[in-house]
Amino acid sequence: MRRREFLALAGGTALAAQMDSVLVHEHVLVDFVGADQISPGRYDPDEVFRIARAKLEELRRFGCRRLLDCTPNFLGRDPELLARLSDAAGLEIWSNTGLYSAANHKFLPGFARNETSAQLAKRWVAETRQPWRPRFIKIGVNRGPLDELDLKVIRAAAITSRETGLTIASHTGDGAAAMEQLEIVTNEKVSPAKFVWVHAQNERNHDLHEKAARAGAWVEFDGVGPKTIEFHLQCVGFLAGKGLARRTLVSQDSGWYHVGEPGGGEFRGYTYLYTDFLPRLEPAQIPILMWENPREAFGV
């Protein structure tokens, strides 16, 4: 796209769009069939590649340098496909290690029930030595109070983080579950700055957002979209008003190719945040939210 067309398209977002940025929570592909039935043969990687590539190229033109793919193992994580897409679209795509215990454990494989936190952590640490190199830990837990499997998974994440230095991004049911996890992470001698409270917008009580941010965790409002934009602006504005903009992350939780649906179903793009959300922020906030904070939270 030429610069002039771009400016016309992006309108007031020209400033944001020319700036380098990172999206910390998106998806390329997800398969919700469950850990007991999932297999790589359930989709055609070439079809996913074709569809996702166009969306990623569109995103790249908005200045995005890096996208964190938050699809965990047993939900369709496909590092090989992500590497192909990264090369083709010209932006980094980071994959993850970890397990997703939310949704009542539907996505936990059998071994996760039998093994200890230390054993799970050993698997994840081993994955970080794979050539495709997961760059963060992605887990999921249900609403608080956390049950035994959720506790096992967050402890495994803390051990892995301590050994590898990787940041934990945890899909979290509510504020109670966030605070509980933060306590576990800290007890395991991991800095709260290595913990990202994913889907913090699902907790309506801003006091808990503030509490987590003050404790040093990252509070991630990651469902930015047409239906939720006002609440997201409110969340970001609330933390900024408390002097906690440096603990705040934003993203869209967008995408993705839905395995099992014809043609992958509706693949939402990754640009809404650039066209509609960022123009409504104070310009000075944009580089903090889109570049500095993501790099501080997850590494450069």
Ligand SMILES: [Zn+2]
């Ligand atoms: Zn997600």
